[in-house]
Amino acid sequence: DAGITQSPRHKVTETGTPVTLRCHQTENHRYMYWYRQDPGHGLRLIHYSYGVKDTDKGEVSDGYSVSRSKTEDFLLTLESATSSQTSVYFCATRAGIAKNIQYFGAGTRLSVL
Amino acid sequence: AQSVTQPDIHITVSEGASLELRCNYSYGATPYLFWYVQSPGQGLQLLLKYFSGDTLVQGIKGFEAEFKRSQSSFNLRKPSVHWSDAAEYFCAVGVPYNTDKLIFGTGTRLQVFP
Numbered sequence: 001d002a003g004i005t006q007s008p009r010h011k012v013t014e015t016g017t018p019v020t021l022r023c024h025q026t027e028n029h030r031y032m033y034w035y036r037q038d039p040g041h042g043l044r045l046i047h048y049s050y051g052v053k054d055t056d057k058g059e060v061s062d063g064y065s066v067s068r069s070k071t072e073d074f075l076l077t078l079e080s081a082t083s084s085q086t087s088v089y090f091c092a093t094r095a096g097i098a099k100n101i102q103y104f105g106a107g108t109r110l111s112v113l
Numbered sequence: 114a115q116s117v118t119q120p121d122i123h124i125t126v127s128e129g130a131s132l133e134l135r136c137n138y139s140y141g142a143t144p145y146l147f148w149y150v151q152s153p154g155q156g157l158q159l160l161l162k163y164f165s166g167d168t169l170v171q172g173i174k175g176f177e178a179e180f181k182r183s184q185s186s187f188n189l190r191k192p193s194v195h196w197s198d199a200a201e202y203f204c205a206v207g208v209p210y211n212t213d214k215l216i217f218g219t220g221t222r223l224q225v226f227p
Binding site: 043 | 218
């Protein structure tokens with residue numbers, strides 16, 4: 001367990017509004033990830049970070065941006081939310097190189113109306 | 114590119130019965146393999162992992178999995194299921210030494226009847 005806190009846990013928003021989800025970790029893990037979980041798709045990687053200010057795109061990055069200004073925080077932003085972004089979002093962390101286990105937060109359920 | 118298939122979307126078993134959840138992967142070499150469990154409303158918890166060595170791996174909560182290279186499979190087993198095992202189970206594949214891009218299967222939902 002990597003001491004991962006996701007906030008908010010639930011959010012309802014309207015189409016076209018900006019949304020920011022926060023992931024906070026207390027274990028000083030180097031790598032952080034954002035996934036979305038949808039029925040029939042499992043988990044899909046949105047973006048990940050391999051250090052402060054170092055991020056890269058995942059499989060489903062369109063419509064999302066991320067920022068990591070501190071080791072412990074990884075923010076996921078939907079600049080203009082769409083109904084297709086209704087999903088459950090999970091943050092995960094990994095300690096570092098050669099540490100190959102990802103640990104997951106409890107998730108944020110986002111509904112875009 | 115690697116991929117993961119969990120052929121069973123939903124499995125129902127009686128409490129006390131044995132369980133096997135299937136996972137097949139596609140990868141050019143031996144990948145890193147993981148099983149995670151997700152209880153309702155919760156995040157994912159690692160059950161077990163395979164990196165190398167003994168092909169039968171033991172995990173938490175009495176689960177085990179066997180890596181079979183010839184079948185490209187990593188099936189999860191439990192000899193006697195408890196009602197608390199009802200959850201969704203995900204198999205995942207990672208590239209050795211670089212597990213940034215885990216590929217998850219679509220999950221198998223386990224229902225346990227008393």
